[in-house]
Amino acid sequence: xxxxxxxxxxxxxxxxxxxxxxxxxxxxxxxxxxxxxxxxxxxxxxxxxxxxxxxxxxxxxxxxxxxxxxxxxxxxxxxxxxxxxxxxxxxxxxxxxxxxxxxxxxxxxxxxxxxxxxxxxxxxxxxxxxxxxxxxxxxxxxxxxxxxxxxxxxxxxxxxxxxxxxxxxxxxxxxxxxxxxxxxxxxxxxxxxxxxxxxxxxxxxxxxxxxxxxxxxxxxxxxxxxxxx
Numbered sequence: 588x589x590x591x592x593x594x595x596x597x598x599x600x601x602x603x604x605x606x607x608x609x610x611x612x613x614x615x616x617x618x619x620x621x622x623x624x625x626x627x628x629x630x631x632x633x634x635x636x637x638x639x640x641x642x643x644x645x646x647x648x649x650x651x652x653x654x655x656x657x658x659x660x661x662x663x664x665x666x667x668x669x670x671x672x673x674x675x676x677x678x679x680x681x682x683x684x685x686x687x688x689x690x691x692x693x694x695x696x697x698x699x700x701x702x703x704x705x706x707x708x709x710x711x712x713x714x715x716x717x718x719x720x721x722x723x724x725x726x727x728x729x730x731x732x733x734x735x736x737x738x739x740x741x742x743x744x745x746x747x748x749x750x751x752x753x754x755x756x757x758x759x760x761x762x763x764x765x766x767x768x769x770x771x772x773x774x775x776x777x778x779x780x781x782x783x784x785x786x787x788x789x790x791x792x793x794x795x796x797x798x799x800x801x802x803x804x805x806x807x808x809x810x811x812x813x814x815x816x
Contacts, residue, residue, distance in 0.1 A: 590674040590754065610680050616687040623694045627701070627732050636703035639734045643782040644775065649708050651717035653776035656769040660738055663770065667745045678748055681799050685744035688795040689788075693737050702734040706778040721777060728779070735787035736780045742767045743792045744799075751800070 598608055664686075671679035696702075707725060711718040746767040749755055774780035 593673055593676055595673075610676050610683075613680065613683040613687065616683065616690065620690045620694070623690075623698075624732075627694065627697050628729055631698075631701045631731065633703050633729070633731055636701040636731050639702050639704050639781040639783050640706070641781060641783050644706055647775045647782070649711075649778050650776045651711070651713065651715070651721055653769075653773040654717050654721055656766070656773035657738075657777050657779065659766065660742060660770050660773075663745060663766070664741050667749075675752075678752060681748045682745055685748065685795045685799045686741055688798055689735075689737060689740035689744065689791050692791050692794065693732075693735055693740065696735065697732040701731065702784075703731040704733050704778075704781050704784075705730065706781060708778065724779075730779075733780050734784045735791050736774055736784035737788075738774050738780065739771045739785050739788035740792055740795070742770045743788070744795060747792075747796060747800075 595608070602608055603611060667682055668679065671682060707730060711722070746763060749763055750760055771785055774785065775782055
């Protein structure tokens, strides 16, 4: 079923607390996130951060072609929020609250137990436009504040919300699942995260899952699974 556009006619900042528009206040979560991101990036020295590493990291080679999926994350996050903002307010609320929860938890961890990774290649084996773009990303995105990975957390939150939406066809859900899996593993192949960061994101996502969907979503489905008609 095609969703109808949300009516934002008559919106103004003075009406931001009106029930029709109050969901827009959730976007303020990004203001808090970027402020904390700036503070953690600029006021926690790398030498004070705990290096994150595991054996699996040494087995995963750098591969610049995973940059397509790594950057596809930005399209996924912005596209999902933009689409639901204009066509599905309830899912917009779910995604944004999920993101805020993971942001708060991750930022608290970054401050209390700062982390970094030392996995980036000193020299790229190949010289092409993708490695040049990767070098550009390295230049402004410091390898600190990495565990847990928000790249993974946001992606799983969007996927979780989509999989629960009965209006999204199974084919699209399958494609989105593959895309999200590729995004999650891409962070290791472009050496922006350790595999540990992916694993650490999972309990954060579980917390967000419980808080966003909770008993009202899961209890009736668990009951149905145990007592099928």
